[in-house]
Amino acid sequence: MSGGGRMRRRAFLGVLGGVGAGVAGLAVAGRAEHSGQLLASELPLPKPFTVPLPVPAVARPVSPGRYEVTQRPARVEIVPGTTTEVWGYGGTFPGPTFELRRGSPATITVRNELPVPTSTHLHGGVTPPDSDGYPTDLVVPAGYTGHDHAHGGTHHPVVKDYRYPVEQRAATLWYHDHRMDFTAPQVWRGLAGFALVRDEEEDALPLPGGERELPLMICDRAFGADGSFRYPAAHDPDYMEGVEGDVILVNGAPWPVAEVSATRHRLRLLNASNARRYRLRLAPGGRFTQIGGDAGLLAAPVVHDEITIAPGERFDVVVDFSAYPIGSAVTLVNALAEGSAGNVMRFVVARGAPDDSAVPSALSRPPSRPSPVATRRFDFRRSETAWTINGRPYSPGVPLARPRLGTAEVWRFSSDFHHPVHVHLAHFLVLARGGRAPSATDAGWKDTVDVRPYEVVDVLARFDGYRGRYMLHCHNLEHEDMAMMADFDVI
C-alpha cells in the first residue's frame, strides 16, 4: 500500500469514527461533501466542450414487444485520439435506449458475450422478481469457469429473457449490471443505459419533445495511459469509500457540447456514477424546472437554482434556453468539485426557433399518499471489513423485512457516510430529513434517496406489483459490492 493509500484510509476512518484529529481530520473537513476517492487519469485530459453530445440510439424491437441485446466488448473512441474497450449492451456505452409504454409488456433477451457473468436490473422498474436482476440470478457466458456458484442463485447459460410488464407511470428508468460483488467494475466498464416509460398522461402535456428531449447520463471515469478505463483492484480497501474519476462523461462523451435552439428543452438527468455526487448548476446562471423525479412526473413543477444528484437518482427538468442571447454558452457545472470534475457539459444556444412547448402548472396525478402499516429502520454503516445494513453484510436469501403486498411502510434510513439508498420494486415519498421537512429536490415518488453522513431520512414506501424477493441497497457501487445490500420479501 502506498503512503497516499494509507492517508486516504486514515481520512476515511476519520469520517466514520470521529477520531480523525490532525491532518486526517482537516482532509475530511475539506471533503465533507465527497462520497468517494479520486482515481486520476494517466493520460492528458481531453479539452472540455469539444466533443459533440451523443444521444444513445433507440433500441428497435425484433417483433412487437420483443427486444434482443447482446452484451459484448467493443472499442470506442471516448477520449479523442485514443480508444477504450467498453463492455456494452449492444457494444455501446451507454447502451441503447429502450422506449417503453405503460400497458405494453416488453421482453428483452439479453445475450452475454462478455468474459464475466452479468445480471441486468431495470432501475425503477416494477418488475417480477425473476426479472429484477437479483445479484445471483446470473447470465453466464459460454466457457465461463469462475466460482460464482459459491453464492448459490440461478445461472442461465448465455441468454436470459427479462420480462417487463410495464404497468407503471411514465418515468426515466435506466438499466445496469447488478452482478454479485462486481457491479461497480462492470458498470464502470459501460454496462448501463436508459429505459424511458411513456404513457397517455404524459402524451397529453405540451412538454418539449423530439430533438428537444435529451436523456443525459452523467458519470465519471478515469483513463489509463493507453486509453483504457482505469479502475482499482476489485474491493481495494483504499477505495472503500467509492471510486471517482477525473473525467466527466455525458452519454459516454467527455464534457460534451450540444447546440440547442433558444427554446425549452427537456433534460432527463441521470447520475450513473459509481460514487460521485454532483451539485448541478447552470453557468452563467439559470434555473431548472423539475417536472419529474425517479419514478415519474410530479404533480406540479418545482423550480431549482441547483440540483444535488446522487448515484442512481434521476431529475426530469426543463431548461428554457430562450432566456439566453443567441450565441451564448450555457455550462452545466458541478459545484461539488473543483478542477476537472467541476464541469459537466455545455449547451451553445445556436439559433432562434419557434416554441409551442409549455410546462403546465398541473403535470400529473401521482398516486396519493398511503397510510403506513409499519415502521422499520435500516442503518447503513461501515464495519471493520465491509459496509453493512443493520450491522450485517449482505447475505443472499436472508430478508431483513417482509412487507405485505398492497401495503405501505415507513422506512427510516440512517447513515454514517454518503449512502444513496435504492429500493427495488417499491417507490417511495421522502417524508422527512432529520425530523424536518424534506429538501425541495426530494419531491415526488422516488426509488433512490441521497442519505448524507449522520442523517436520518424517513420514506413512505408502497409495495405494489409482485410478491417475492427484492432488495434494498446503497447505490454507491463500491459500497454495494462491499456488502451494503439486504433482501426483503414482499409477502
Ligand SMILES: [Cu+2]
Ligand atoms: Cu453507501
